[in-house]
Amino acid sequence: QVQLQESGPGLVKPSETLSLTCTVSGGSISSYYWSWIRQPPGKGLEWIGYIYYSGSTNYNPSLKSRVTMSVDTPKNQFSLKLSSVTAADTAVYYCARAAAAKDYFDYWGQGTLVTVSS
Amino acid sequence: SYELTQPLSVSVALGQTTRITCGGNNIGSKNVHWYQQKPGQAPVLVMYRDTNRPSGIPERFSGSNSGNTATLTISRAQAGDEADYYCQVWDSSTGVFGGGTKLTVL
Numbered sequence: 001q002v003q004l005q006e007s008g009p010g011l012v013k014p015s016e017t018l019s020l021t022c023t024v025s026g027g028s029i030s031s032y033y034w035s036w037i038r039q040p041p042g043k044g045l046e047w048i049g050y051i052y053y054s055g056s057t058n059y060n061p062s063l064k065s066r067v068t069m070s071v072d073t074p075k076n077q078f079s080l081k082l083s084s085v086t087a088a089d090t091a092v093y094y095c096a097r098a099a100a101a102k103d104y105f106d107y108w109g110q111g112t113l114v115t116v117s118s
Numbered sequence: 119s120y121e122l123t124q125p126l127s128v129s130v131a132l133g134q135t136t137r138i139t140c141g142g143n144n145i146g147s148k149n150v151h152w153y154q155q156k157p158g159q160a161p162v163l164v165m166y167r168d169t170n171r172p173s174g175i176p177e178r179f180s181g182s183n184s185g186n187t188a189t190l191t192i193s194r195a196q197a198g199d200e201a202d203y204y205c206q207v208w209d210s211s212t213g214v215f216g217g218g219t220k221l222t223v224l
Contacts (some may be wrong), residue, residue: 035213045153045161045204047213058211061119094160097219104151104166111160 002027004095004109012116018082021110029053029076033098033104036069036080038091046091050098051078058101078084085116100113120209122216129222130195138219140188140205148189148207152181155202155218163205165190195223 008020008029010071023035036048049059063082070079084087092113096105123141136178140150150168151163164175168183177193178193192199205216 037213042216045206047206047214047215050213060212064152069152102211104147104163104206105153105161106166106172108162 002107003095004007004107006093006095006112008112008114010113010115011019012085012114013118014057014086014116015084016048018080018085018089018114018116019086020080020093020095020112021077023078024076024078024097027073029073029078033101033103034071034078035098037094037096037108038089039094039111040088041092048080048082048093050101052101054094087116090114119131119212120207120214121173122183122205122207122214122221124203124205126217127222130192131224132197135191135193136195136221138151138190138192138203138214138221140190141186142178142188142207143186144185145162145207147211148183150181150183151204151206152190153204153206154199155204156200161204192221197223 003025005023012018033050035050039045047106051057051071057069066083068081092111094111095109097107128181152165154164155161163172165181178189182189202218204218
């Protein structure tokens with residue numbers, strides 16, 4: 001059974017960079033598309049972007065200027081960096097898997113709350 | 119940018135049938151996926167590519183998609199179906215979610 005687990009700081013200061021890692025277990029990171037999706041408290045879901053195991057990326061245009069994703073295939077991990085954060089970036093951040101570039105998310109991590117505050 | 123419109127809330131009596139809609143411009147030309155999210159939990163896929171149920175999702179869940187509206191239908195609603203439901207599509211290369219619908223089972 002594939003499992004995803006997000007990890008990283010739960011508190012980030014305004015203007016700094018949010019960094020999260022998703023560790024995939026129970027399956028290989030190869031041949032799948034790995035997304036980050038976030039959910040501000042009490043609000044809906046927002047797709048941030050995805051990275052293919054080969055390293056190619058696709059970001060939401062609304063966040064593209066601040067987002068960087070990377071993948072570490074030997075460690076079965078992929079990561080998110082979001083720069084110049086503000087309080088509006090406070091959210092639960094989920095990692096998720098899709099079998100194809102424009103397909104459904106079949107596995108999700110449990111999510112991690114990141115709060116942006118000084 | 120492409121927008122998906124869902125009702126904020128829908129209610130259904132226990133054992134009855136309810137429909138949750140997802141509106142979008144010519145959404146019938148896209149694959150629509152649906153997720154169920156219970157409080158404090160990650161979303162769970164309940165319908166993919168309009169009409170397909172993942173393994174483990176009851177047959178009570180069904181989907182359709184035509185024109186400008188996609189619909190998730192839940193038959194014989196149970197208390198455990200109470201949750202937020204989100205539709206999702208891809209517009210060009212951007213993932214788009216609807217705003218979510220809170221389903222209340224009375």
